[in-house]
Structure formats: C-alpha cells, structure tokens
Amino acid sequence: TLNTAGLLAGVLWSLGDYEQGRVLQSDTFTRSRRVLGEDHAVTLAAALFLGMVLLSLGEYRQARQLESDTFGRSRRVLGEDHTITLSSASLLGLALWSLGDYQRALELQSDAFARCRRVLGEDHPYTLRSASLLGLTLGSLGEYQRALKLQSDALIRCRRVLGDDHPYTLSSASLLGLTFGSLGEHQQARQL
Numbered sequence: 001t002l003n004t005a006g007l008l009a010g011v012l013w014s015l016g017d018y019e020q021g022r023v024l025q026s027d028t029f030t031r032s033r034r035v036l037g038e039d040h041a042v043t044l045a046a047a048l049f050l051g052m053v054l055l056s057l058g059e060y061r062q063a064r065q066l067e068s069d070t071f072g073r074s075r076r077v078l079g080e081d082h083t084i085t086l087s088s089a090s091l092l093g094l095a096l097w098s099l100g101d102y103q104r105a106l107e108l109q110s111d112a113f114a115r116c117r118r119v120l121g122e123d124h125p126y127t128l129r130s131a132s133l134l135g136l137t138l139g140s141l142g143e144y145q146r147a148l149k150l151q152s153d154a155l156i157r158c159r160r161v162l163g164d165d166h167p168y169t170l171s172s173a174s175l176l177g178l179t180f181g182s183l184g185e186h187q188q189a190r191q192l
Contacts, residue, residue, distance in 0.1 A: 041078065
C-alpha cells in the first residue's frame with residue numbers, strides 16, 4: 001500500500017499537481033517511518049521523492065534538510081552505490097544549487113555522476129539525469145564548455161535510450177538550452 005501510494009504521488013507530481021503530490025507523499029513518508037522505521041528502503045525512497053516534490057514547490061531549505069538526512073541514512077544503510085543513495089546525492093546537490101551553494105552541489109553531483117556511470121552504466125536513466133544536473137551546476141560555476149559537453153552527450157543518450165518525449169529527455173534539452181543561452185548561442189537555446 002505504501003509503495004502504491006508513493007507511485008500515485010509520483011503520477012500526481014509528473015502531471016504537475018505538486019501540492020496533491022506533496023500531501024500524498026508526506027502521508028506516505030510519515031506512515032513508512034511509523035510502520036517500517038526510519039532506515040527502511042521504502043521509507044528512504046519515500047523521503048527521496050518527498051524531497052523532489054519540495055524542490056518542485058520551491059521549498060529548497062526543507063528539501064535540503066530532508067535530502068541531507070536521506071542521503072546520510074541511505075549511505076549508512078544501503079551503501080554508497082545504491083540507487084536511492086545516488087539519487088539522493090543528486091537531489092541534495094540540486095537543493096544546494098537552488099540555495100546558491102554551487103561548490104558543495106558540484107562535489108556531490110560529481111561523485112554521484114561518477115558512481116552512476118560505474119554502477120549503472122552510461123545509458124541508465126539515473127546516470128543521464130545525474131549528468132544533466134551536474135551540467136547545470138558546472139554552468140552556474142562558469143564552466144560552460146564542460147557543461148555543454150556533458151549535457152550534449154546526455155541529451156544524445158536520452159534521445160537514443162528514452163526517446164524524444166521522455167521527461168528526462170525534455171529536462172535534459174531544457175538544461176542544455178540554458179547552457180547554450182549562457183554561451184550566447186541564443187538560436188540553439190531557443191531551438192531546444
């Protein structure tokens with residue numbers, strides 16, 4: 001039931017109903033903690049997704065706090081290379097980026113991307129998402145060429161592996177467009 005509730009919250013989130021997604025995911029997270037405990041994989045996954053919902057709602061400090069706790073717990077309980085740990089590192093990096101802590105975001109996202117590549121492979125959706133987020137942070141630090149190379153490769157792989165209409169592909173194209181815009185390549189940015 002908890003897994004199903006989490007999936008439904010994910011559907012609501014992907015449809016843009018962030019507030020309803022938050023209500024359901026918050027409840028799912030609370031119940032998971034009570035029934036399964038703070039360190040159970042289902043609870044950690046619920047916390048991870050709740051953090052993503054909070055980021056979508058612009059609640060960056062809350063998201064950072066939750067993702068920081070989730071990242072620490074998942075590293076301890078599941079290990080450095082578990083998908084929940086890797087996703088949590090990327091999302092914590094995004095929360096830090098959202099709060100302007102680009103250097104710490106870069107450290108987390110670089111490590112998560114390297115681990116995703118090693119553990120999951122170059123074409124895994126988590127690796128592709130991790131690459132796009134790392135590129136966003138690199139661009140914020142003025143490392144536009146590195147960001148462009150990383151994001152261009154991620155977009156090519158997303159299109160090949162996931163298709164043109166997958167949310168990760170669309171997000172990847174959007175983030176690459178931001179990098180092109182930062183480089184003054186406005187026509188390419190607009191096309192993306």
